[in-house]
Amino acid sequence: MGKKDKNKKKGKGAEKTAMKTDKKLAAKQKKMLKKLEExxxxxxxxxxxxxxxxxxxxxxxxxxxxxxxxxxxxxxxxxxxxxxxxxxxxxxxxxxxxxxxxxxxxxxxxxxxxxxxxxxxxxxxxxxxxxxxxxxxxxxxxxxxxxxxxxxxxxxxxxxxxxxxxxxxxxxxxxxxxxxxxxxxxxxxxxxxxxxxxxxxxxxxxxxxxxxxxxxxxxxxxxxxxVYIEGAIIPPPRSGCCMASAPNGSILVWGGYSKEKIKKDIDRGITHTDMYFLKPNKSAQNSTKYKWITTKTNGYKPLPLSSVSCTSAPNAMVYSFGGVMDVDENEEDLHGQFGNDLLALDLNSLTCHLIDNFKKKKSQNKHPKMSADETLAEAVNTISTTSTDGIFTVKVAGTGGSASTLPEMPSFFSNYKPDSLPSPRMNAGLCVCRGILYVYGGLFEEDNKQYTFNDLYALNLHKPEEWKVIIPNNMNVHDWIDSESSDSDDGDDCEDSGEETKSESEMETELFFFFCKYLEARTLFLNIFFNLINRQTLLCENLA
The missing domain is CATH 2.120.10.80 (Kelch-type beta propeller)
Structure with missing residues (x-):
């Protein structure tokens, strides 16, 4: 009984602490809103x-x-x-x-x-x-x-x-x-x-x-x-997953994204790669009893992406496009690597294949030989261990639940020039109308900037050889205003901690100063090294 009461008190203490934290956050937010006149x-x-x-x-x-x-x-x-x-x-x-x-x-x-x-x-x-x-x-x-x-x-x-x-x-x-x-x-x-x-x-x-x-x-x-869910299998919580209805009344769910708190002020992002069927209990007519079962696809293995666009089509086919993968860039920053894979999934056989037999137009674009998605695939095959920047970590969760992060991958969109293929993106609009697949809009991020699209593409699913560009992707119209919010937030934090913020120009000056010092030290080291070699050579000659 004593232990039980003690644990109960601990629980109440944690609850009070959480309430105080929420009140502090609410007060800080209220102050910010007043400042912004929102x-x-x-x-x-x-x-x-x-x-x-x-x-x-x-x-x-x-x-x-x-x-x-x-x-x-x-x-x-x-x-x-x-x-x-x-x-x-x-x-x-x-x-x-x-x-x-x-x-x-x-x-x-x-x-x-x-x-x-x-x-x-x-x-x-x-x-x-x-x-x-x-x-x-x-x-x-x-x-x-x-x-x-x-x-x-x-x-x-x-x-x-x-x-x-x-x-x-x-x-x-x-x-x-x-x-x-x-x-x-x-x-x-x-x-x-x-x-x-x-x-x-x-x-x-x-x-x-x-x-x-x-x-x-x-x-x-x-x-x-x-709704009554039977059995012990339940998919972990998530958002942004893919979902499709099969002809037999089952519902297929796969992928998605979620966060979980692992320590104070530290969240872990999880990209889900598991797949489930929600199957109805057909023993009773008009029953609302369902059961989750795990399943997996045959054929092509999709990359661990979230915010993938998905749509159903006749003949029990499902198509998915694009998505993003969070990458731990240098143990201090996270950035997203975006894909533009188009996948087709047969709900009857659960066979997945990559549609990549497009007739690509000749381009003067000096890309590396691999596409963005091929680079993503290579990164998946060279998985490293999970790391954290103290605020946020990334985990790729499959059916086994193992954690991993992906190494840095080069940017392809900075060199992108419009051609017949939709560029990499997430959260695009995707639908099928009379045998034609349409892709509209979506979002791409690079170098702390967001590019939001309103381009439109069409692909004949009966002969998926070439995308038709209805509205081209014009990168010149993407206006971006550098946000001042992060600077103001950092300023508030520095006021609380008594630290002083430095401008970008000051930081660049310091970096240049340190770089010059590095060159001086390097030159001095090389001079000493070669002097030692010369002395050793002279000593050997004298001994000879």
């Missing part, structure tokens, strides 16, 4: 809802150009027409984040974009999920997502469910109980007249939580169903 995120959402309510009629406008660059949006194919539908997303220019709730329809045959404005629709968000179904003339179903404040100090996570009638172009908020908690980065697919939602995360900049729960919404009764 209003509370909940008030922002309220104002946005009022703006949506002021729209009274549905309107359509033909766009002069494609939607603005963005990532973490949704792109789906119209269930009955040769159209693509794009909603939401975000854009970061180095200082401020812009979040969108604009809705676009792209007519494939006319090469025409239309923006649709409807009364009382979803407020701006990114990291949400949207699917299209053919019921009642076509419907869009949208769930969750997040809204980041311009400074990225505040985040609002949604747990709302929306339906748009493609016939009337009107939104309806579906209010029903027992739904998922607020989240973004989750995945949602439709199967057998049901919506399946898995995973995601919640992060308010003070604490975070990753999910591995399953939620099912009936498209017939418009209710959230009670």
């Amino acid at each position: 209003i509370d995120i909940a008030e922002v959402i309220g104002r946005l809802e009022e703006e949506e309510a002021r729209i009274k009629t549905v309107s359509e406008e033909i766009c002069a150009s494609a939607p603005t660059p963005r990532s973490n949006f949704t792109l789906v194919a119209h269930p009955e027409k040769e159209e693509l539908i794009l909603f939401g997303g975000e854009f970061y220019n180095g200082q401020r984040v812009s979040v969108y709730n604009d809705l676009f329809f792209y007519n494939v045959n006319k090469n025409e974009w239309k923006q649709i404005r409807s009364p009382s629709g979803p407020t701006p968000r990114s990291g949400h999920q949207m699917v299209a179904v053919a019921a009642n003339g076509g419907q869009l179903w949208l769930f969750g997502g997040e809204h980041a404040s311009p400074s990225q100090l505040q985040f609002y996570h949604y747990k709302d469910l929306w339906m748009m009638s493609l016939k009337t172009r009107s939104w309806e908020k579906i209010s029903t109980s027992n739904g998922p908690s607020a989240r973004s980065g989750h995945r949602m697919v439709v199967s057998k007249k049901k919506l399946f939602i898995f995973g995601g995360f919640y992060d308010n900049n003070q604490s975070y939580n990753y999910f591995n729960d399953v939620h099912i919404f009936s498209l017939e009764s418009y209710t959230w169903l009670q």
Whole structure:
């Protein structure tokens, strides 16, 4: 009993410490928001809802150009027409984040974009999920997502469910109980007249939580169903995974990303490479009992990437594109290595293969012989041990759960010149419409800069030999504003610790000074070395 009470007191002490830490973080954030003159995120959402309510009629406008660059949006194919539908997303220019709730329809045959404005629709968000179904003339179903404040100090996570009638172009908020908690980065697919939602995360900049729960919404009764998971196997929590529905009613989940706290102020990022089937219990009709089982693919082995784009196609095929791998650069920094692999997965045989038989256009681009993805593959084959910079570590977790980091790999995008292949990226839009695979937008990072795209590519899946460039990737239009937030944050930290910050010019001067001293020392050493050799030679000659 004594030990039990003692442990109980320890638990309460830890809880109080956590509460104090949260209060300190909240106070610091409040101070920063006041300095930036940024209003509370909940008030922002309220104002946005009022703006949506002021729209009274549905309107359509033909766009002069494609939607603005963005990532973490949704792109789906119209269930009955040769159209693509794009909603939401975000854009970061180095200082401020812009979040969108604009809705676009792209007519494939006319090469025409239309923006649709409807009364009382979803407020701006990114990291949400949207699917299209053919019921009642076509419907869009949208769930969750997040809204980041311009400074990225505040985040609002949604747990709302929306339906748009493609016939009337009107939104309806579906209010029903027992739904998922607020989240973004989750995945949602439709199967057998049901919506399946898995995973995601919640992060308010003070604490975070990753999910591995399953939620099912009936498209017939418009209710959230009670889900029973049988067995001991459950996928670890994650966000940004790939998810697809098989013809037999099973749901396939693989990959993704999560974080876990290993020490105070130290998080570990985990890139998941495992794969699971969520199989229904077919012993009882209309049962909501399911069981997770582990599985693996045959054929090509995908690289350990996260934020991979994924879409389903007819004939039980799933296609994935791009993604990012965190790399420990020099035990002080992490940077992402991006891919542009296009993979095809047969859900019946679970056979994966790489689509790489493209007819590449001749380019004057002086690249190294290996592609970015080949370099990634080589890095995977030369795995080193896990290391940490004291703040964040990276772990690649497969079915065995072993940890690893990847060595530094050269940059390819700095030399990239537009050709017929989509460049490496993550969180792009990917969908299949009438046998054509489309890739739109996404994000690339290099040298602490983000490049957000609005290019568009098409690939005939019946003859996947060459990408068609509909909207080229113009690197000259990517404006980036160097962020001052990191400098101000560092300044605040230095005030707390009594240390003094140094400008970049001062640091460069110091580095140049040390480099000159190094050259002097090196010259002195060589002079001494050669003098010793000369003396030794003279001594030998005299002895002879």
